[in-house]
Amino acid sequence: MLGGLRNLVERVVIGDSVPALVRWGKPVPRSVIRGIQADGFRQVIRYATRHQEFFARRLREQGIDPRRVRRPEDLGEIFTTPEDLLSLPLEEFLCRPPQAVFETTGTSGGPKRVYFSYDELEFAGRYQAAALYENGVRPGDRVVCTFDAGYWISSWVTFLGCRQMGVFCSAVGKPHPRDTYDRLGRYGYNVIVGDPTWLVSLSEIAEKEGTFPVKLIFAAGDRMTDVYRSYVQDVWKAPVILGYGSTEMGGGLGMECRQREGIHIDEFNFLVEILDPDAEGYGELVVTTLSRRTMPLIRYRVRDVTRFIEESCGCGATLRRIARIRGRRDEMVVMGAGNMYPEIFENVLHDIEGISDNWQVGVRQEGTHDILEFRLELSDGINAAAVEASVERNLSTRYPDVWANRQCGMYRLEFRFLPAGTLAQGRKPRRLVDERGT
Numbered sequence: 001m002l003g004g005l006r007n008l009v010e011r012v013v014i015g016d017s018v019p020a021l022v023r024w025g026k027p028v029p030r031s032v033i034r035g036i037q038a039d040g041f042r043q044v045i046r047y048a049t050r051h052q053e054f055f056a057r058r059l060r061e062q063g064i065d066p067r068r069v070r071r072p073e074d075l076g077e078i079f080t081t082p083e084d085l086l087s088l089p090l091e092e093f094l095c096r097p098p099q100a101v102f103e104t105t106g107t108s109g110g111p112k113r114v115y116f117s118y119d120e121l122e123f124a125g126r127y128q129a130a131a132l133y134e135n136g137v138r139p140g141d142r143v144v145c146t147f148d149a150g151y152w153i154s155s156w157v158t159f160l161g162c163r164q165m166g167v168f169c170s171a172v173g174k175p176h177p178r179d180t181y182d183r184l185g186r187y188g189y190n191v192i193v194g195d196p197t198w199l200v201s202l203s204e205i206a207e208k209e210g211t212f213p214v215k216l217i218f219a220a221g222d223r224m225t226d227v228y229r230s231y232v233q234d235v236w237k238a239p240v241i242l243g244y245g246s247t248e249m250g251g252g253l254g255m256e257c258r259q260r261e262g263i264h265i266d267e268f269n270f271l272v273e274i275l276d277p278d279a280e281g282y283g284e285l286v287v288t289t290l291s292r293r294t295m296p297l298i299r300y301r302v303r304d305v306t307r308f309i310e311e312s313c314g315c316g317a318t319l320r321r322i323a324r325i326r327g328r329r330d331e332m333v334v335m336g337a338g339n340m341y342p343e344i345f346e347n348v349l350h351d352i353e354g355i356s357d358n359w360q361v362g363v364r365q366e367g368t369h370d371i372l373e374f375r376l377e378l379s380d381g382i383n384a385a386a387v388e389a390s391v392e393r394n395l396s397t398r399y400p401d402v403w404a405n406r407q408c409g410m411y412r413l414e415f416r417f418l419p420a421g422t423l424a425q426g427r428k429p430r431r432l433v434d435e436r437g438t
């Protein structure tokens with residue numbers, strides 16, 4: 001690791017203890033965090049200019065003098081994109097010999113690969129430990145971590161975090177929920193870590209066959225809807241805490257606190273921007289890694305959409321929060337109703353009686369008018385008019401802005417009711433589709 005303000009604070013103020021790191025995270029003023037971020041940003045820019053072929057070339061192409069770069073905005077149009085990682089030789093990003101490699105589960109164009117050193121993994125584990133500790137994990141607890149292992153990083157970082165706190169941890173890859181259920185009693189696990197859908201499957205077993213005393217549940221990975229979260233919490237009578245991260249971010253970018261109102265960002269190690277925010281502040285998340293030196297990522301475009309929560313948090317931590325991820329930028333549809341994401345329609349439809357889980361919302365165009373078309377399967381003979389009224393009620397109360405645009409005639413709302421099974425799709429259904437011509 002290089003020098004810098006953050007490292008100095010770590011050495012002098014915090015030492016090696018995770019509880020000290022957490023205590024320090026409470027009263028630290030915003031000005032100090034901003035200082036650590038500014039210092040870390042300048043350091044990583046200087047380092048990447050010397051050692052990262054990709055970044056040095058981008059600086060030359062854009063005619064930017066790295067000595068004048070103080071803030072991300074000073075880099076103008078220089079970003080690192082997922083497409084860059086996929087299409088260019090990884091040697092162009094690598095700054096020193098690596099000791100480990102991890103991959104993302106690729107949705108398109110194959111997996112993205114990121115290299116690390118052992119130090120960097122230990123370091124990521126330490127901050128993961130701080131997030132777990134903040135949420136109440138203590139020595140004596142028993143953690144079972146069921147994140148997919150293999151080339152996916154989160155399982156390792158969780159294991160290393162527990163190790164640094166001296167907490168019992170089984171990081172076992174992603175077993176069948178039944179296999180984990182059968183071991184909950186035997187090994188006395190009281191902290192469960194897993195993907196949202198996996199946790200739902202485990203909870204379905206526990207709902208039928210009985211639960212065990214569980215103190216906390218951590219979820220990350222694919223998005224956890226409010227419906228999933230409250231179901232899992234109700235079954236186990238334990239809070240579900242959400243984390244957010246990826247292999248590119250070295251595991252975790254941040255985690256909720258016990259208030260469960262937004263994700264505190266690890267601002268000691270990441271500088272976060274929200275690009276092109278809309279009127280509500282939602283824009284694309286852009287992350288610069290401040291601490292990594294094997295393969296730092298400068299202004300990495302995550303493609304997820306969120307916003308900053310500027311109000312201070314009830315937990316007392318001064319680390320800034322981001323809202324739950326609203327969706328992928330490539331899932332966003334800009335139309336008369338506003339910026340639409342699949343999440344909006346999940347929130348409108350999840351508690352409506354009489355429709356199946358298979359649904360889709362299409363954005364069509366007739367003449368110069370946008371149409372938002374709900375395609376729904378009636379499941380139990382409740383009449384279509386009642387469903388339409390419920391959808392309109394939920395939309396108007398839960399998304400008043402979207403509703404107001406309808407009142408202004410910016411778009412029309414239509415319904416199509418289809419026979420059961422018509423809308424069944426694969427494992428990752430496309431909930432929102434833009435069918436307008438270009």
Ligand SMILES: [Zn+2]
Nearest residue numbers: 257259313315
């Ligand atoms: Zn908080």
